[in-house]
Amino acid sequence: MFSAIYIEDEVREHDRVKELLERFSSIPHIDCQRYGEVFNRKGQNFRIQKKSPALILAKKYGNLVLPSPDGYGFDGGKSYYFSHMLNCIYDCRYCFLQGMYRSANYVLFVNYEDFESQITESIKASDGPSIYYSGYDCDSLAFEPVSKFCDYFLPVFSIHTSAVLEIRTKSTQVRSLLDVKPLPNCIVAMSFTSDGASLRYEHKVPTIRKRIEVLQKLQQAGWLVALRFEPIIWDSNLLENYHKLFTEIFHRIDIDFLHSASIGEFRMPTSFHKNIVKLYPDEELFAREIQIDNGLVTLIDKEDSLRQLEQILLRYIKPEQYYRCA
Amino acid sequence: MVSLQNINLVFAHKFEAQAALDFFSLEIVDNREFKIYQNSSGMQAVVTGMGFENAKSATAKLGERALEIGMKNGLNMGVAARAWLNIGIGGHPEADIGSGFLASKIIHRNSGDTQFPAPVLTGVEKAAIVTVDKPELGYPENAVYEMEAAGFWASAIEYTSLEFVQVLKIVSDNKKQSIDTVTKELVVDLIKEKLETISDCCAQLQSLVNEYNNAYSLDVASLEIIKSCLESYHFTVTQKIQLKRLVQRYSAIHLFAQLRKIVELTFSSSNELIGELSKYLSRQ
Numbered sequence: 384m385f386s387a388i389y390i391e392d393e394v395r396e397h398d399r400v401k402e403l404l405e406r407f408s409s410i411p412h413i414d415c416q417r418y419g420e421v422f423n424r425k426g427q428n429f430r431i432q433k434k435s436p437a438l439i440l441a442k443k444y445g446n447l448v449l450p451s452p453d454g455y456g457f458d459g460g461k462s463y464y465f466s467h468m469l470n471c472i473y474d475c476r477y478c479f480l481q482g483m484y485r486s487a488n489y490v491l492f493v494n495y496e497d498f499e500s501q502i503t504e505s506i507k508a509s510d511g512p513s514i515y516y517s518g519y520d521c522d523s524l525a526f527e528p529v530s531k532f533c534d535y536f537l538p539v540f541s542i543h544t545s546a547v548l549e550i551r552t553k554s555t556q557v558r559s560l561l562d563v564k565p566l567p568n569c570i571v572a573m574s575f576t577s578d579g580a581s582l583r584y585e586h587k588v589p590t591i592r593k594r595i596e597v598l599q600k601l602q603q604a605g606w607l608v609a610l611r612f613e614p615i616i617w618d619s620n621l622l623e624n625y626h627k628l629f630t631e632i633f634h635r636i637d638i639d640f641l642h643s644a645s646i647g648e649f650r651m652p653t654s655f656h657k658n659i660v661k662l663y664p665d666e667e668l669f670a671r672e673i674q675i676d677n678g679l680v681t682l683i684d685k686e687d688s689l690r691q692l693e694q695i696l697l698r699y700i701k702p703e704q705y706y707r708c709a
Numbered sequence: 710m711v712s713l714q715n716i717n718l719v720f721a722h723k724f725e726a727q728a729a730l731d732f733f734s735l736e737i738v739d740n741r742e743f744k745i746y747q748n749s750s751g752m753q754a755v756v757t758g759m760g761f762e763n764a765k766s767a768t769a770k771l772g773e774r775a776l777e778i779g780m781k782n783g784l785n786m787g788v789a790a791r792a793w794l795n796i797g798i799g800g801h802p803e804a805d806i807g808s809g810f811l812a813s814k815i816i817h818r819n820s821g822d823t824q825f826p827a828p829v830l831t832g833v834e835k836a837a838i839v840t841v842d843k844p845e846l847g848y849p850e851n852a853v854y855e856m857e858a859a860g861f862w863a864s865a866i867e868y869t870s871l872e873f874v875q876v877l878k879i880v881s882d883n884k885k886q887s888i889d890t891v892t893k894e895l896v897v898d899l900i901k902e903k904l905e906t907i908s909d910c911c912a913q914l915q916s917l918v919n920e921y922n923n924a925y926s927l928d929v930a931s932l933e934i935i936k937s938c939l940e941s942y943h944f945t946v947t948q949k950i951q952l953k954r955l956v957q958r959y960s961a962i963h964l965f966a967q968l969r970k971i972v973e974l975t976f977s978s979s980n981e982l983i984g985e986l987s988k989y990l991s992r993q
């Protein structure tokens with residue numbers, strides 16, 4: 384599963400770490416002072432490391448709960464994100480993490496207790512509802528068997544009912560959700576691209592069919608689910624492909640119990656895009672024409688497909704269920 | 710045996726090198742400052758002499774040489790990456806004589822610097838390596854003690870991606886069998902017994918480097934197009950980089966036939982050619 388486990392001195396004695404080291408005792412355990420010694424070094428190659436990533440167990444300091452970027456999620460109060468993990472076990476070619484980090488190793492910040500206290504503080508400081516996104520720098524559920532993220536954080540949100548937790552994912556690791564009573568303030572938001580795009584760009588990600596099955600199971604168990612159609616990557620049959628995808632999904636999902644659906648185009652900061660072009664000079668997606676606006680790279684949408692796509696989606700859902708990721 | 714053309718081996722001492730030089734048919738090609746070896750497939754090796762500074766200088770020397778050779782062969786459009794393996798003996802408190810370890814970290818005792826080689830190789834146990842200035846007789850930590858790895862690392866990472874810099878040490882002495890028992894015959898034998906491991910590490914590195922080079926170097930058809938452009942027009946360094954990226958983009962978008970058509974046209978300057986290549990892509 385990992386090529387090695389690096390352990391920051393600071394967390395050596397943490398119970399979560401001890402348990403993981405015992406569980407993965409046959410993998411080399413390597414001590415380090417700070418995770419940056421391994422993770423932030425110059426001269427690494429994300430693409431090569433992705434073939435045999437290591438796990439780094441570390442402690443996160445400072446602001447653990449941050450305001451989410453404008454337009455990241457749905458309306459419903461102030462929104463924040465927190466990252467208990469950096470990087471992802473999947474390998475989506477369009478993923479911005481490849482351009483954001485120098486290393487493909489997974490960093491797991493094990494001081495969940497500190498995350499909890501900052502989340503609690505933030506909830507208490509909000510006068511009104513607030514939304515918390517996990518899975519911004521990783522896919523929270525995909526790593527669940529190792530991180531036990533849900534085991535820890537669901538109980539936290541169960542006592543703070545004015546706060547909403549959105550778990551954004553492409554994973555089918557939902558056992559920890561199905562094993563407990565559904566939380567009315569927790570949304571499992573599944574991301575999708577069209578079938579063709581998924582086959583082409585989403586390496587190691589569960590198939591669309593499996594993801595839909597899992598959403599169905601979650602809905603049947605009483606969990607709120609949401610749909611995130613992103614990133615939209617233009618191709619000649621885009622509308623047709625998404626039409627097919629929507630039909631497949633809405634045939635199985637109960638729209639009345641759908642929290643929300645959103646569409647977001649391919650978008651990332653220019654510096655990340657530059658890094659990814661260097662990493663994948665042979666990739667068609669990064670050889671395409673781009674436009675840069677306000678430091679953000681997007682692909683050129685000559686046919687105004689995004690608007691047309693929204694029209695198709697709105698045939699299935701109510702307008703109040705929809706938002707566009709800015 | 711698989712061709713290990715992109716591997717650089719670094720040894721401190723000729724007795725550490727002897728068995729591997731024979732095994733890989735490496736012949737001396739430079740006998741001046743440091744002894745440098747090469748075989749017909751392109752694998753190279755250097756014998757550095759003892760200690761951090763020697764290891765650092767000799768590794769840099771081999772790095773420069775590999776770079777020069779690469780430049781001559783390739784239109785200055787990026788040199789094929791090479792992997793580096795430092796092979797040598799060391800002392801360990803407990804491990805059996807003859808045990809092999811890949812470095813999980815390299816601690817330079819003198820400066821306190823710690824480096825972490827990427828754990829990309831499998832099949833060999835990992836251990837911390839401590840580079841010391843004088844032989845360590847007390848073996849205070851659970852690590853391999855030796856005198857060159859940190860110097861080797863400092864130079865090798867300047868020439869390649871750090872996943873391709875690795876250190877393999879074979880235990881020659883321990884608490885039960887002191888450093889005084891290490892003879893040149895023992896050193897030769899220890900390395901000889903580990904040739905299969907060495908060869909396997911080289912093969913794994915070569916396979917990773919192949920993948921890297923396939924991803925990052927231009928294919929023959931692209932190189933030919935660039936060559937013909939360079940022969941027809943004058944390009945500044947920046948323009949060369951732009952041309953390379955444009956050729957990569959045409960190739961990635963499967964517009965190679967169109968690329969050929971455009972470069973066969975006549976332009977007044979390299980600038981005009983680059984402009985036309987960009988314009989065509991923006992219309993796609």
Ligand code: SF4
Nearest residue numbers: 471473474475478521
């Ligand atoms: S699932 Fe999300 S976080 Fe993971 S690789 Fe894909 S885009 Fe990146």
